[in-house]
Structures are given as structure tokens and as C-alpha cells.
Amino acid sequence: MTAFNPFGPDAQVQTIEQMTVENDPARVSVYGRLDITHDRAGLDNARALAAVLNAVVARLEAESVLPEHAQTAPKTHPMSNPFA
Template identity: 75%
Template sequence: MPTVKAFVPFGPDAQVQTIDQMTVENDPKRVSMYGRLDFTHDQAGLDKARALSALLDAVVARLEAATALPDHTPSGPNTHPMKNPFA
């Protein structure tokens, strides 16, 4: 059974959670999921489905608890201007 530790969506500390071959990354502005997750028709499939469900339930609960959500959050990476060292 996959071990799922407490996942705090949009928390102050970056977290990474893995369920089988699916990775979930967390930071204060977004939760990103990538990879592959197969649900087989057995106990292992049920365990993985429950783990993913608990993780998504935490994301939904955190979003629903927010007092004011913006319509959109910028999706680009956090960067800052810097000089070109090769110029």
C-alpha cells in the first residue's frame, strides 16, 4: 500500500509526493501532477485510488477554504531579470 504522509496543498514548504509512477509537487502557488498512475482491479488499485483521492480532497478543501481566489494565477516560473554573462 502506498504510504501517504500529510500533504499540505499550497503550503509554505515545497513537498513532493509519489503514488506509483505519478508525482505531485507542491508549492505556495500551485500543485502540479505528472506521470502515470494505473488503477488495477485489485487491492493495490484500490489503495492507489484512495491515496490519490485523499490528496485531491486536500487540494479541494484548501481551495474551498480560501476567502478570495483570483480568477487566474500566472502560470510562468518565478524568475528575475539578470545580465547575460556571455554578452
């Protein structure tokens, strides 16, 4: 598994079973389903998830200044309704 570079300049996608982690410069999105079972496969899944989340936390903690809330919607410009 390649190293996950949170908030990096290049888009990156990593999957663990049915869970997807998408990366871009503004956000890290996690979605899907991940079962962590009580066996060796569950341990592997837990370690993979922990590695991704630890990388995200480390990157955020390394920032000297973080805004209270990041912009969640993309910047757009006003548009007239073509169906009106």
C-alpha cells in the same frame, strides 16, 4: 503516508506508483502515470490519489478570495542575450 499540505510554505513531494505530486506555495503539480487496476492495489492507489486531490480542493475552497487565474510564469527581469 504523510498528510499532504497543498500550497503550504514548504515544498513537498508525494509519489503514488509512477505519479508525482509536487507542492509549493503557488501551485500543485501532478505528473507521471498511475494505473488504477481492478484489485486491492488499484483501490489503494485510488484512495491515495483521492486523498491528495481532496486536500487540494479543501484548501482552495477554504480561501475566501481566489484570483481568476494564478500567475503561471515566474517573475523575471529583462536580460540581454549573451550570444548576440
